Amino acid sequence: MPVSNIKLLRKEGVAEETMAFHFEKPAGFEYRAGQFGDFTLINPPETDAEGNTRGFSLASAPDDRDLMIATRMRDTAFKRVLKNLPLGAAVKLDAPYGDFTLHKTQTTPAVYLTGGIGITPVRSIIAAATRQKLPHKITLLYANRTAQSAAFTSDLLTFADRNPNFTFVSVVAEGKAPGGKAETGLINRAMLQKYVPDMQAPIYYLSGPAAMVAAMRKILTEAKVNEDNIRTEEFSGY
Ligand SMILES: Cc1cc2nc3c(=O)[nH]c(=O)nc-3n(C[C@H](O)[C@H](O)[C@H](O)COP(=O)(O)OP(=O)(O)OC[C@H]3O[C@@H](n4cnc5c(N)ncnc54)[C@H](O)[C@@H]3O)c2cc1C
Known part of the structure; x- marks a missing residue:
């Protein structure tokens, strides 16, 4: 699985206490709709026992220009750092993983x-x-x-x-x-x-x-x- 550093492009609220984060998509990176990645903060200013990595599903579609994730903004070290990450700062992405993808048989709902x-x-x-x-x-x-x-x-x-x-x-x-x-x-x-x-x-x-x-x-x-x-x-x- 490829590991890349990806830059934060944009962030916005998408529901109560819920934010979306848009990152640049690494060149040649491909995934299937429904897969997830492990996102790691690089040299975060604070951390806690849960560490600097979380799994997030990719909420963007595979042919979107950027990658997007969304998360509930709870008061944990990881999420405080993510929330305050400046635009242009990088995180490490290890992806894609998972098989929560749509089945192939088109006649099965x-x-x-x-x-x-x-x-x-x-x-x-x-x-x-x-x-x-x-x-x-x-x-x-x-x-x-x-x-x-x-x-x-x-x-x-x-x-x-x-x-x-x-x-x-x-x-x-x-x-x-x-x-x-x-x-x-x-x-x-x-x-x-x-x-x-x-x-x-x-x-x-x-x-x-x-x-x-x-x-x-x-x-x-x-x-x-x-x-x-x-x-x-x-x-x-x-
Ligand atoms: C395949 C996969 C895909 C995922 N996709 C997503 C996704 O798209 N979006 C997403 O947001 N998450 C996703 N998750 C979950 C994500 O990885 C984190 O575990 C989750 O966001 C919690 O992180 P945290 O920093 O808020 O809590 P952590 O610091 O990881 O704390 C976890 C523990 O502390 C407790 N805890 C912490 N804060 C609170 C609080 N305020 N109230 C109650 N209990 C608390 C939790 O119950 C839990 O036991 C995914 C997980 C997997 C395995």
Whole structure:
């Protein structure tokens, strides 16, 4: 796997306490939508027991000019340093890794059950599928505590507008969800069945904090979904 130093180009807020960071893409660097990289701070001014490296999914699409990651800005040494990193400063990237990528069989639907910052690989996959006009039917149920904590909502609404095969369902625990197809509450079997009437047909992709991924897997196994059709990306540290 190639290791490169990459420069920070831009940073911005993408949801409550959530920031996106754009880095230059090294020449010749290729990855598949849904993969991640290990990002290491170079000579950071502070560190803690968790060290200077974190894994982040690449939220950009592979043919975007730059690389983009997004993260919840918690009060850890790594994230304080990342937040304050000046534009033009470099971090070390070791990538790409992982196989949380869209399956090849175009007639098999994909269902993404995504919590919080688990949206990063899914954003990349749906951006790429939309741009490449892939025929896969893709349904995303994206769960957040509130509308304000949902990242990339406007991107996801744009993909849903442009991609007739993509259904975006925004789910919030409290208040009103943003977007056309909106649900309030937690994702449960009844909510899933409303958007996925034949629950045995798709391949399911679960991503987000470990507790969310476990809860989604429980719903699917109780509905007798074949284990082979459930793929997961657990974000450690949440
Ligand atoms: C394949 C993969 C892809 C990933 N992709 C992403 C991604 O795209 N975006 C992303 O943000 N993360 C992603 N992660 C997780 C990421 O690597 C970090 O683990 C995560 O961001 C937490 O880092 P941290 O610095 O906030 O916490 P750490 O310093 O790593 O602390 C971790 C531990 O401290 C606890 N902790 C720290 N701060 C708090 C707090 N404020 N409240 C409660 N508990 C706390 C955590 O529960 C945990 O036990 C990914 C992980 C993997 C394995």
